[in-house]
Amino acid sequence: MSLRLKALSVHLLTATGAVLSMLALLAAVEGQWAMMFLWLVVALFVDGIDGPLARRYDVKTNFPTYDGVLMDLIVDYLTYVFIPAYALFKSGILPGWTGWIAIIVIVYGSVVYFADTRMKTKDNSFAGFPGCWNMVVLVLFALKPPFLITLALVVALAIAMFLNLKFIHPVRTERWRALSLPMALGWTFFAGWAAWVDFDPQSWAHWGLVITSLYLLLAGIVQELFPKRSAG
Secondary structure (H helix, E strand, O other): OOHHHHHHHHHHHHHHHHHHHHHHHHHHHOOOHHHHHHHHHHHHHHHHHHHHHHHHOOHHHHOOOOOHHHHHHHHHHHHHHHHHHHHHHHOOOOOOHHHHHHHHHHHHHHHHHHOOOOOEOOOOOEEOOOOOHHHHHHHHHHHOOOHHHHHHHHHHHHHHOOOOOEEOOOOOOOOOHHHHHHHHHHHHHHHHHHHHOOOOOOOOHHHHHHHHHHHHHHHHHHHHHOOOOOOO
């Protein structure tokens, strides 16, 4: 297969995220939350592999007809933001006015953040919380904390999108990548497991979600607190 066809294949792989988001939305409309999250976990896995493939086959050079970055952002907004926000609101996890506050700060703040040209740092981490609401909402479904704690977490993370805080990209942030990548894969495994058992509170998947989520949430901030020493 030529490099041009391989580059096109990567674009087509990214585009499957739109189909996965539609399947997730259809499940959400029916209140099938576990199935919705299973589709979103598959979409997250696709999103995790299409970036490295795009760089490997240099899609900007070998198939520049399609803008892979733009396509990825469209799919990410659907799967990371819009559908999880809908689930948070319709599931009743945040009742009444709390649900309205959550969906407004999530969808409004995220669309502004996604358009921010300063989103990435020099080490390919994220400047501010990267709007991974699919991961946040899945953990909330699994743990079911009191609604005021849920609301406080949502508002805090929405504000954190615009703070000078670093959040790692588990694939592209080089520092601690040997640990970050397994943690991200572990999170994906535990998320799929938790959704598969319909968020059974007795499942060990919840402990895995807590550990991997805390690492992915805090690793970048810890890296800033303890900066890497320069050689020599």
